[in-house]
Amino acid sequence: MTTRKLLLLPGDGIGPEAMAEVRKIIAAMNEQLGAGFEVEEGLVGGSAYDAHGKAISDADMAKAQAADAVLFGAVGGPKWDSVPYDVRPEAGLLLLRKEMELFANLRPAICYPALAETSSLKRDVIEGLDILILRELTGGVYFGEPKEIIDLGNGQKRAIDTQVYDTFEIERIAGVAFELARTRRNHVTSMEKRNVMKSGVLWNEVVTATHKAKYSDVTLDHMLADAGGMQLVRQPKQFDVIVTDNLFGDMLSDVAAMLTGSLGMLPSASLGAPDPKTGSRKALYEPVHGSAPDIAGKGIANPIAMIASFAMCLRYSFNMVAEADRLEKAIAAVLDDGLRTGDLMSEGKTEVGTVAMGDAIVEKFRALSA
Numbered sequence: 001m002t003t004r005k006l007l008l009l010p011g012d013g014i015g016p017e018a019m020a021e022v023r024k025i026i027a028a029m030n031e032q033l034g035a036g037f038e039v040e041e042g043l044v045g046g047s048a049y050d051a052h053g054k055a056i057s058d059a060d061m062a063k064a065q066a067a068d069a070v071l072f073g074a075v076g077g078p079k080w081d082s083v084p085y086d087v088r089p090e091a092g093l094l095l096l097r098k099e100m101e102l103f104a105n106l107r108p109a110i111c112y113p114a115l116a117e118t119s120s121l122k123r124d125v126i127e128g129l130d131i132l133i134l135r136e137l138t139g140g141v142y143f144g145e146p147k148e149i150i151d152l153g154n155g156q157k158r159a160i161d162t163q164v165y166d167t168f169e170i171e172r173i174a175g176v177a178f179e180l181a182r183t184r185r186n187h188v189t190s191m192e193k194r195n196v197m198k199s200g201v202l203w204n205e206v207v208t209a210t211h212k213a214k215y216s217d218v219t220l221d222h223m224l225a226d227a228g229g230m231q232l233v234r235q236p237k238q239f240d241v242i243v244t245d246n247l248f249g250d251m252l253s254d255v256a257a258m259l260t261g262s263l264g265m266l267p268s269a270s271l272g273a274p275d276p277k278t279g280s281r282k283a284l285y286e287p288v289h290g291s292a293p294d295i296a297g298k299g300i301a302n303p304i305a306m307i308a309s310f311a312m313c314l315r316y317s318f319n320m321v322a323e324a325d326r327l328e329k330a331i332a333a334v335l336d337d338g339l340r341t342g343d344l345m346s347e348g349k350t351e352v353g354t355v356a357m358g359d360a361i362v363e364k365f366r367a368l369s370a
């Protein structure tokens with residue numbers, strides 16, 4: 001029997017509540033389908049800081065490196081606002097991304113028909129939306145050096161972050177964008193700020209050259225990232241794959257969340273390069289929403305982004321495409337039935353908590369798998 005090694009890092013805030021619902025899906029798949037998932041668990045973020053004084057321990061990092069895939073919940077919260085910068089909860093996530101070399105972050109934004117009402121945008125703008133934001137995840141201003149606050153000695157301080165990209169980093173993310181576009185509607189829009197940033201000039205050049213050399217069958221457009229943000233809310237269906245850097249990708253993917261109805265709906269996959277020998281990639285799957293400390297522990301968080309992240313894991317790490325499709329269908333079916341967590345609530349729908357939403361999805365998934 002195949003064994004599939006998963007590491008679960010529930011983290012802080014609503015992370016553990018959302019992860020508990022995924023655990024039920026994993027159990028159902030092992031029992032009903034003999035999927036052979038072996039689950040280990042670790043600490044990340046504030047919970048790791050409380051236990052080890054670090055945002056992730058070396059032992060948990062080693063487990064992450066050894067797993068076939070990592071499922072990540074969320075990190076952070078006011079409790080850790082005053083811990084030292086280098087061990088703040090977010091540092092655990094950034095370290096995982098960097099050490100596992102997860103340079104490609106896939107953030108699909110799909111508007112489920114049942115949720116077109118929930119968005120702050122008009123129904124016809126978002127109904128049927130299916131776009132993919134591909135965010136570069138291990139470079140740019142998140143990691144560039146120097147990164148510091150220096151005392152100028154005259155009562156002034158100076159803060160420095162460094163936006164830096166090398167050719168190979170842009171080339172490899174562009175390659176992923178074009179490959180993904182070929183499996184979709186064959187259209188890539190690259191976003192940068194070449195009008196003010198040198199990194200934008202190089203980004204534009206390298207994406208263009210990569211396209212010309214290997215992917216000229218794919219349609220490529222360029223957009224300045226600010227205009228791209230505007231177009232994303234004006235006419236989001238014009239896009240297929242958007243490829244952009246770490247910081248613009250962070251912002252644009254939060255904007256895209258509202259196109260789907262709620263931040264509680266957006267899954268993501270962070271992938272490394274394929275291993276030259278085995279073809280398998282390091283991978284981490286996480287919901288785009290954060291730890292939402294304001295609603296943590298109340299049993300009302302939306303577990304769908306976390307469950308949909310597991311569907312991405314089935315698809316990208318285990319090539320279990322039929323199972324991923326079924327899990328996504330189960331989510332859509334539960335929404336069609338009118339079940340809603342608070343963040344998705346609208347008139348005439350049935351409000352449920354985290355556990356009831358998870359149970360309903362597991363039940364649909366089991367029925368679809370029978």
Ligand code: IPM
Pocket residue numbers: 090093250288290
């Ligand atoms: C995200 C988050 C993270 C980021 C935080 C938690 C460090 O906002 O994954 O989008 O900025 O990348």
Ligand code: MG
Pocket residue numbers: 250251254
């Ligand atoms: Mg973000």
